[in-house]
Amino acid sequence: MPDAGSQHPDAYSDTERQIFDAALQEFARKGRDGARMQAIADAADINKAMLHYYFRSKERLYDEVFAFSMRRFMAAFGESLGAAPTFRETLRVFIDGYVDFIRDNRAVMQLMVSENLAGGSALGRHLRRMQEAEHALPPRVLVERIEAAVDAGEIRPVDPHHTVLSVISTCLFFFVTEPTVRVIHPAARADWSEFVDARKEHLFDLIYHGLARP
Amino acid sequence: MPDAGSQHPDAYSDTERQIFDAALQEFARKGRDGARMQAIADAADINKAMLHYYFRSKERLYDEVFAFSMRRFMAAFGESLGAAPTFRETLRVFIDGYVDFIRDNRAVMQLMVSENLAGGSALGRHLRRMQEAEHALPPRVLVERIEAAVDAGEIRPVDPHHTVLSVISTCLFFFVTEPTVRVIHPAARADWSEFVDARKEHLFDLIYHGLARP
DNA sequence: TCGCATGTCAACCATTTGGTTAAAACAAAA
DNA sequence: TTTTGTTTTAACCAAATGGTTGACATGCGA
Numbered sequence: 001m002p003d004a005g006s007q008h009p010d011a012y013s014d015t016e017r018q019i020f021d022a023a024l025q026e027f028a029r030k031g032r033d034g035a036r037m038q039a040i041a042d043a044a045d046i047n048k049a050m051l052h053y054y055f056r057s058k059e060r061l062y063d064e065v066f067a068f069s070m071r072r073f074m075a076a077f078g079e080s081l082g083a084a085p086t087f088r089e090t091l092r093v094f095i096d097g098y099v100d101f102i103r104d105n106r107a108v109m110q111l112m113v114s115e116n117l118a119g120g121s122a123l124g125r126h127l128r129r130m131q132e133a134e135h136a137l138p139p140r141v142l143v144e145r146i147e148a149a150v151d152a153g154e155i156r157p158v159d160p161h162h163t164v165l166s167v168i169s170t171c172l173f174f175f176v177t178e179p180t181v182r183v184i185h186p187a188a189r190a191d192w193s194e195f196v197d198a199r200k201e202h203l204f205d206l207i208y209h210g211l212a213r214p
Numbered sequence: 215m216p217d218a219g220s221q222h223p224d225a226y227s228d229t230e231r232q233i234f235d236a237a238l239q240e241f242a243r244k245g246r247d248g249a250r251m252q253a254i255a256d257a258a259d260i261n262k263a264m265l266h267y268y269f270r271s272k273e274r275l276y277d278e279v280f281a282f283s284m285r286r287f288m289a290a291f292g293e294s295l296g297a298a299p300t301f302r303e304t305l306r307v308f309i310d311g312y313v314d315f316i317r318d319n320r321a322v323m324q325l326m327v328s329e330n331l332a333g334g335s336a337l338g339r340h341l342r343r344m345q346e347a348e349h350a351l352p353p354r355v356l357v358e359r360i361e362a363a364v365d366a367g368e369i370r371p372v373d374p375h376h377t378v379l380s381v382i383s384t385c386l387f388f389f390v391t392e393p394t395v396r397v398i399h400p401a402a403r404a405d406w407s408e409f410v411d412a413r414k415e416h417l418f419d420l421i422y423h424g425l426a427r428p
Numbered sequence: 429t430c431g432c433a434t435g436t437c438a439a440c441c442a443t444t445t446g447g448t449t450a451a452a453a454c455a456a457a458a
Numbered sequence: 459t460t461t462t463g464t465t466t467t468a469a470c471c472a473a474a475t476g477g478t479t480g481a482c483a484t485g486c487g488a
Binding site for chain 1: 242243244245246247248249250324326327328329330331332333334337338341342345351353370372373375376377379380382383384386387388390391392393394395397398399400401412413416417419420421422423424425426428
């Protein structure tokens with residue numbers, strides 16, 4: 001499973017990478033405030049002082065991890081969207097690529113969710129900055145594909161914004177609640193990876209039929 | 215908006231209720247570890263010592279808040295599911311009721327998500343206990359309705375477990391990521407409540423067409 | 429070899445955090 | 459009024475937490 005776009009900022013040294021990974025994991029699980037610097041240091045197998053040597057403070061460390069993760073998360077939209085002839089194929093490819101991305105980068109998504117739970121102040125700041133810089137956010141590309149498919153009469157006339165939100169919801173939510181899903185869903189408990197693949201099928205089937213012309 | 219099932223355990227005094235509410239809010243936003251006892255005390259407008267007078271420790275407070283919230287959350291499935299003649303109506307009523315429940319109890323859902331992010335150890339414990347006691351978890355009722363609708367030929371032959379998970383995903387996820395949605399989605403920014411209602415329509419439309427026979 | 433920049437660490441510090449205590453209000457029965 | 463039990467509070471404490479420091483290592487060009 002090769003990464004599209006590296007896991008860490010390019011200029012990082014080995015130590016910085018270790019710290020970054022450990023911090024991402026810890027922030028993703030415990031949230032900005034719940035995370036413990038000592039826990040990050042332990043997971044990165046370095047002295048706590050190193051954290052402050054490389055990333056001044058907890059706040060700065062969080063900011064760096066969050067900013068990079070958000071760029072990565074946003075970039076995933078475009079990367080998951082190949083050039084397919086039909087909308088049907090476009091949807092299939094997107095679900096496949098996007099779900100794979102989350103499977104390989106669960107912590108990134110957890111961090112995004114965690115920020116939302118906490119009120120999303122950092123998130124709002126970064127989003128607005130992105131919006132100003134690029135004039136529109138990445139999910140836009142998906143919105144446009146759906147608009148085009150509607151215009152071409154390939155699918156029913158649906159609200160593209162709502163539809164995109166629904167697609168993302170279904171692709172992400174079962175990862176968010178993975179522990180619950182593992183307990184409740186027999187198939188997920190037995191083999192998570194297989195379950196994820198089955199879920200791709202189901203999602204495509206459900207959403208495609210939900211959009212297709214009668 | 216009347217509550218089906220009270221917001222707090224019945225036997226609570228006024229002070230306990232204040233504490234419970236404040237704790238739920240704080241735990242929902244910051245997570246089990248990120249939450250601060252002082253912040254809960256401040257929000258409940260009481261002395262910090264009262265927290266320990268009524269709920270011994272942070273751990274016990276969290277357990278009590280979590281256990282009650284989870285029962286409430288699970289009960290919402292059944293409560294949102296009226297007795298409708300067709301599956302079409304059943305789906306409509308469920309989405310409507312369930313989304314309303316989350317709108318009125320966002321913190322409860324946030325707490326569930328937060329637990330999942332953190333690994334869901336408390337969640338797993340409680341779920342398993344419920345499973346043993348009741349032989350099946352509440353989402354079961356929805357699964358059964360879908361199975362019945364499939365058997366009756368009212369909808370396409372879909373996997374009911376996957377379908378339920380998809381319905382729940384779409385009903386919950388936009389609440390989970392409300393801060394993000396508010397920034398990205400123009401309509402949500404303007405009037406959230408109206409957006410939620412529009413979303414109910416969209417979700418019903420998308421999912422019903424996704425399930426209906428061609 | 430020396431000097432200097434970069435990394436690394438144990439020990440330390442100030443503040444915050446969960447939690448306790450002993451005394452004071454308060455209320456209702458005796 | 460006295461007594462008895464509950465509720466509330468300010469002051470306090472030990473441990474944990476984010477953050478600092480000064481010494482020590484390591485590599486490398488001069």
